Structure formats: structure tokens, C-alpha cells
Amino acid sequence: MAKRIDVKDLDIFYGDFKAVEGVSMTVEPRSVTAFIGPSGCGKSTVLRTLNRMHEVIPGGRVDGKVLLDDQDLYARTMDPVDVRRTVGMVFQRPNPFPTMSIKDNVAAGLKLNGVKNKKRLDEVVEKSLKGANLWNEVKDRLDKPGAGLSGGQQQRLCIARAIAVEPQVLLMDEPCSALDPISTLAIEDLINELKSQFTIVIVTHNMQQAARVSDQTAFFNLKATGQPGRLVEVGDTQKIFSNPDEQATEDYISGRFG
Ligand SMILES: Nc1ncnc2c1ncn2[C@@H]1O[C@H](COP(=O)(O)OP(=O)(O)OP(=O)(O)O)[C@@H](O)[C@H]1O
Numbered sequence: 590m591a592k593r594i595d596v597k598d599l600d601i602f603y604g605d606f607k608a609v610e611g612v613s614m615t616v617e618p619r620s621v622t623a624f625i626g627p628s629g630c631g632k633s634t635v636l637r638t639l640n641r642m643h644e645v646i647p648g649g650r651v652d653g654k655v656l657l658d659d660q661d662l663y664a665r666t667m668d669p670v671d672v673r674r675t676v677g678m679v680f681q682r683p684n685p686f687p688t689m690s691i692k693d694n695v696a697a698g699l700k701l702n703g704v705k706n707k708k709r710l711d712e713v714v715e716k717s718l719k720g721a722n723l724w725n726e727v728k729d730r731l732d733k734p735g736a737g738l739s740g741g742q743q744q745r746l747c748i749a750r751a752i753a754v755e756p757q758v759l760l761m762d763e764p765c766s767a768l769d770p771i772s773t774l775a776i777e778d779l780i781n782e783l784k785s786q787f788t789i790v791i792v793t794h795n796m797q798q799a800a801r802v803s804d805q806t807a808f809f810n811l812k813a814t815g816q817p818g819r820l821v822e823v824g825d826t827q828k829i830f831s832n833p834d835e836q837a838t839e840d841y842i843s844g845r846f847g
Pocket residue numbers: 603608626627628629630631632633634635646818
């Protein structure tokens with residue numbers, strides 16, 4: 590189910606502004622890749638190109654290729670809605686649909702895809718909530734609003750909602766930045782479990798988190814203020830954190846800048 594991502598010579602624009610330049614990298618199936626780097630270097634921008642969310646922003650466009658198991662996500666024949674179904678996303682702030690019940694939050698994507706069978710919907714809700722390590726906490730209040738959960742529970746609800754439609758890739762944009770340390774650990778444990786099924790890419794400002802959860806780390810940086818962000822180096826997380834090839838990576842991870 591999980592797919593490999595190949596990014597090739599990717600330039601990313603907001604109107605005339607080139608925000609990111611020349612990114613090429615591979616993300617293996619069933620692995621976690623962390624994007625790290627100083628603010629404004631383009632981590633979230635690159636992440637959003639992996640499911641064509643970038644082009645939702647007016648003026649947003651890309652040059653280059655993003656392949657999912659050799660399928661070009663930017664091919665003319667590709668439907669962006671299908672791409673976003675295949676490549677799910679979890680955002681910085683938990684964003685459950687506020688008026689919907691816990692159950693309906695998880696089932697929302699399936700219903701949108703036309704699934705009506707109640708038994709099937711119930712099965713997927715249970716499986717997804719179990720997959721997001723939330724089932725035991727909510728199984729007795731599935732009809733209560735999702736907005737009534739704690740922040741950490743809401744974020745796991747959003748992960749359950751994302752996995753309910755069986756994506757092949759999960760993108761996470763600073764999924765723990767609004768959470769307390771205990772909820773953060775719960776999400777990190779969950780990421781560790783989910784990688785047996787999904788290809789995961791996570792943007793994080795927290796280097797300990799990158800070191801804890803990821804197999805591969807990509808360090809992005811700006812050459813100079815006003816210049817596009819670029820991928821400085823990508824590799825095995827242990828190597829990036831202990832013996833990176835580039836001085837800029839070493840300076841960043843040792844806290845000398847950023
Ligand atoms: N909607 C937008 N319109 C125009 N420019 C944008 C937009 N979003 C981001 N940018 C610009 O693109 C560049 C990269 O921003 P991005 O948010 O991807 O960086 P980041 O590394 O994720 O930053 P942070 O760590 O602060 O979230 C920045 O110069 C930013 O100002």
C-alpha cells in the first residue's frame with residue numbers, strides 16, 4: 590500500500606517569488622522522513638507539493654516532478670483530488686470538523702467518496718480509531734462532538750480521519766507543535782506504528798523529535814535572505830545527526846544557528 594516518493598528538480602513558486610529551488614530526493618515506502626531547517630526555508634512549501642496542496646494557494650505553481658511509484662503527480666491526466674486522497678495530510682493545529690461527532694469526523698472522507706453502507710462505515714471508523722490509538726478513549730462517546738476532545742486526542746482524531754480513506758502516504762506538518770509533551774509522545778509512538786503501513790513525511794522544528802521518529806532526515810536552508818530555500822542534504826537520520834556531510838547541517842543541528 591505504501592508508496593515511494595521521488596522528487597526531481599523541483600522549483601516551487603508563489604507568483605513570481607521562487608520560494609524553493611532544485612529539490613531532488615527519494616522517500617522510501619514504509620519509512621519516516623523528517624524535514625528540518627530554519628524558519629522560512631520552505632519545509633512546509635515542499636511538503637504541500639507532495640499532495641498538490643501548494644497549487645490551492647493563488648499563484649502557487651511548481652516546475653519539476655513528483656513521482657509516486659513512477660506515477661507523475663503533476664501529469665495533465667492526474668486529478669488533484671485523487672492525489673490528495675492517495676497522499677493524506679495532517680496539519681499543525683488539530684482541525685476536526687467542529688460540529689460533527691467523533692464518528693462522523695472519521696467517516697467524513699468515506700461518505701464524500703460515496704460509501705453509504707452503515708456497517709462498512711462503522712467498521713472503518715473502529716479500525717481507523719484503533720489505528721490512531723484513540724479507540725479505547727472514545728468508543729463510548731462516538732456520537733459526541735470531536736471538538737470536545739483534548740488537543741492530543743483531537744490530533745489523533747485527525748490522524749484517524751486521514752487514514753480512514755486508506756492513503757498511501759501521510760504528510761504531517763508540525764503535527765505536535767500545539768500539543769503538550771505527553772500528547773506529543775503519543776503521536777510519536779503512533780507515527781512509529783503507522784510507518785509499517787504508510788510512507789510518512791513530517792515537518793518538525795523539534796530536532797529531538799526528528800531524531801526520535803525519523804529514518805531519514807532532510808535539512809533545508811536558505812542561501813541568503815530573499816533567496817530560495819534549498820535542500821542542503823538528506824540521509825540516514827543517525828548520520829545527519831552524528832556525522833553530516835555539510836558544515837551548514839552540522840551548524841544547524843548543533844544549535845549554532847536557526
Ligand atoms: N501563501 C504564501 N504566499 C507567499 N509566500 C509564501 C506563502 N507561504 C509561504 N511563503 C514563503 O515561502 C517561503 C517558504 O515558506 P515555508 O512556510 O514553506 O517555510 P518553512 O520552512 O515551512 O517555515 P516555518 O518553519 O517558519 O514554518 C518563505 O519565504 C515564505 O514567506
